[in-house]
Amino acid sequence: MRLPLILAACLAAAPAAAQEVKFSPDATLDCMEKQRLPGADDTCIGESARVCFQRMKNPSNSDIAACMGKESEYWKGRLDTAYGRMVELAKVADAEFEKTAKSKDIPFSLVEDLAIQQEKWGDWREIRCAVEAMMRRGTPYTMTAAASCTMKRMGEQALFMESAVTYMETK
Template identity: 30%
Template sequence: MWMILAFSAGVATASDTADVVGFDPIITQRCLAVMSDSQTPRSCIGASANHCMETTEGGWSTRGMSKCLDQELQYWDARLNAAYGKVRAMRKATDKELRDIGSSAPSQADALLAMQRAWIAYRDASCDYERSHWGGGTGGGPATLSCHMYMTAEQALFLEADAIVE
């Protein structure tokens, strides 16, 4: 289940996180910066949310978990959007270069857009399925947010890697 919580682009500012005292995106950024060779960036997903839950009064309550998870979700969503914009611009430039030399290759920008739209539908369906495991209980909210956070972070990391390939 996605509720396992032990687990840069747009950076949240202090005003973005003011309502959740223990949330600090620097925790995730630091984790990514000091990874060992045996770690993957995936191991840093949830680091800031976990820190938030551990250091915020009521952080392990349903409401506290939801706030902390949502703050990290917003952090990863900003990174995802920044990376997507960069990759989309790169792919549009490649498409233009290919058209200029008379290539009939399929559009990379269009393929990226279709992939991202399909990924959003997949993420949403996956997280709805995760929520269904909670039978309408209060844990469903944090579980759904955790799922969205984790999957959004993975997609952000995927797109960031694509942005530096070229």
Template identity: 25%
Template sequence: MQADSIDDRRQCIGMSANACMEASPEGFTTIGMMQCIDSEREYWDGQLNQTYKLLKDAYKPQDAELDKMESSAPRMGPALRDMQRSWIAYRDATCDFEQSQWGGGSGGGPAVLSCLLRLTAFQSIFLLQTWSGE
């Protein structure tokens, strides 16, 4: 599936993990699910980090120009960094909560990884949307 729009990209979330689980004889065991989900999560995390770096690098000259002008306007680089740090705290707390609903059961592992996959993909798409101006 070629994902051209933001909605198309969101519809792709989880497709690779599901295909992996379907294709693997152990795909629907706890370990199999976790491996498949984590593999896709790593993909989205790579996309997120790549886009974050593009944004960070793009904001440096703009922020330097504001510094040169002694402008009181907010700097985009630090705002991006602070937003991302806050998002990481939100992601971790949200996924910890989702895992806690399993009461220590074996479903907690796939649940936390599914949460990490979903939220990482959403954030990756958000950053890509910011980068592309969509």
């Protein structure tokens, strides 16, 4: 709840994005395709935002934050898709596990744990990004710190959830 308030305050204090934001996820996807090391895709988070604001002539902090916001939206879409699929897989896994003798000794639900994890992750992300923004309060970088943090955390969580889906689909 803190981060939306911080972002709103920053946006109210900053001039509106002076330039049109032209965002495409292509740079991030190209970077990920070139990765050779497993798990290195997270190093590509932010590549498309960078291309977005580098195309602009003298981008302001609000322009840069707007590009990061667009990449955050991109990652949120991937996260939402992966989370939805993971819930479907968790329901099947819980139903299958319920049929085993171990289910009486291990009374946990992947569906419930997944929902709790996602809720707690959202709370943690907001607090983490609020701290990063407030460390820069009083400077021109409050808004970009919040936007960068949100973009990175969204991307990391989307990649985590996608890898969880891949694991569940192949086990």
